Amino acid sequence: MTAPARTAAPAARGRGPVWPGCAGICAVLAAGLVASVCLGAVEVPPGTVLRIIARHLSGGGPGPWTASQDTVVWNLRVPRALLAALVGAGLALAGAATQTLVRNPLADPYVLGLTYGGAVGAVAVLVTGFAPFGPASAGIAAFAGALAAFATVYALAGARRALAPLRLVLSGMAVTYALSGVTSFLVLRADDPGTTNSVLFWLFGSLAEADWGDLGLPAAVLAVVMTVMLAQARPLNALLLGDETATSLGTPPARTRALLFLLIALLTGIMVALAGGIGFIGLVVPHAVRLLTGGDHRRLLPLAALAGAAFLVLVDIAARTALSPQELPVGIVTAVLGAPLFLWLVHARARDTSGL
Template identity: 55%
Template sequence: MRSALSRRADTGTAGDARTLPAGPLLLVLGIVLLLALTAAVAWGSTSVPPAEVWSVVGRRLTGATPRPGTDDLIVWQLRVPRALLAALVGAGLGLVGTAVQALVRNPLADPYLLGISNGASLGAVAALVLGLGTGGTLGIGLSGAAFAGALATFALVWAVAARRGGFAPLRLVLAGVAIGQFLSGFTSYLVLRAGDEQQTHSVLFWLMGSLGGANWDLLALPALAVPGAWLCLQARARGLNALLMGDETAAGLGVDVTRLRRELFTVTSVLTGVLVAVSGAIAFVALMVPHVCRLLVGGDHRRLLPVSALGGAVLLVVVDIVCRTAMDAQELPVGVVTSLLGAPALLYLLDRRLGSDS
């Protein structure tokens, strides 16, 4: 019996026979991501030929002297950082969604259930409304305030959830939802306190998700956090598989369930804080991507984590292209498009799940 359970912990939950092989799928997603990044840099109010895009990138990466003109400014200074930020945030949301769904043993769970995004949003809104950011713009000061809010919320949820020992899924969710709703109410109050219409517009736009503040300096934090979180989660893939079979079964397989939950909670909270700090609150990606990827490659987290990361990166890069090009006069918030995509997808997945359970 133990050997059979160990094999399930190594390979994920049952029902993977009809799934796709992860290797070829990762290759396809990598190629699609490369094409999407190229399109994201090439398309916009001023189009740049893809060949020129790669010429500019090649000269910058090799240290060659950039050609004078607007193409280098548009490609390297404006669009490449934004495209890379979209890929990093999408990958991070895919990872954090996968981890939280294992943490609370619910494939329809969302990392924002932990309340961390609400804390990050409160920090960012406070920076905008109270003038604590860098001139009230989406800069490093705003990101720092959002990250500080995320860490403070993380500490509060941690303290409440661990008050009587242990990190049971229900306790985590209830603590996160309660604290998150409280912080959301306080955020709404600060929005009402905004001093002028332009300030209110900036706050609301950021709360709906935005990649418009992307620059090379802003990339540093997610560029470290996302790969680091992936390595941490990948090293715990077997424990994530075991969690899905229940705490008693996981403990029987030698998994320290309480310690694992603490580690997962720490990684997902910090990563969520980083992502919200640099992009605002982007809805549905962390919920939708892991579930779709699970349908494709099964429940083994050794395969699911990298596929979810690449899938999230592709999705958010494509969504950002739509946000920048769909309207001539203005840019759409990223969260608007992800919600329009995510809500129907969630309804479909719920219908599929309920149909399979009946």
């Protein structure tokens, strides 16, 4: 029993007080949300932004600002900023869970084929024009595609046996490559250049179509998934130690992985349906947070969600303003920022190998 106790320590302990880091992330997130609403082709002073928001929340009358400012702030930028925060939090949370699922800190939902599953569903609607649910068809198809990819990977990995991390990774990689080929084929089949541009913009991620009606579902799913994962924090900690140790601690590895897999698929499917394929958040953000908090999921999960929200809000600001008035796909910015950051994190981890 002595050896397992020594092994469990890195995963369970933290790296010191996390409240300063949590306060810092919250401050960055708050500042980013305000800046996201202020900045753009039409700049609105922060004081005016706050008064417009307060007026809509309180139901007050018109204020000393123009109707265009009111429309830009309340109808366009506030829901976009909030959606960026929700999607960033969801992708980071899904990434943290994926890293636990496969016991690899360099994993994210792309590894399990979920992102490309969503891409195939949405691209098929955009290319074929088959939209039985109207404007929501692409989002619904993306969600269905992500769940279909989840079911395929789950079956290939051995749903009726123990879900071994290696089988999950290999099955996910196979499904990802296959779905990538299907997506490329669908893009090549598009005859209309406008449709092709829309498909490519969606594949790289976009928050341009955000509105108030998009916020309820991701907020509810994020809250439910976070609650369930936090309730399962101790089994998730045990899962990091290997199947034999987890079993000896009273955690059934196969059942825990199955639940985790389902939560990841649900969360990723919803976020991909709303914002397209945005990479690196689920890989870089949880990995960075692990260096701060260690592997204890009671600290890791909420901090990863907060950091992911702050990161995507800031990325969206860069995407909208870097080449203003032209808007960059969000996924391009996350790739440009995420690749060097990821390389730095890998080198930092080589110097500190405790944790996951």
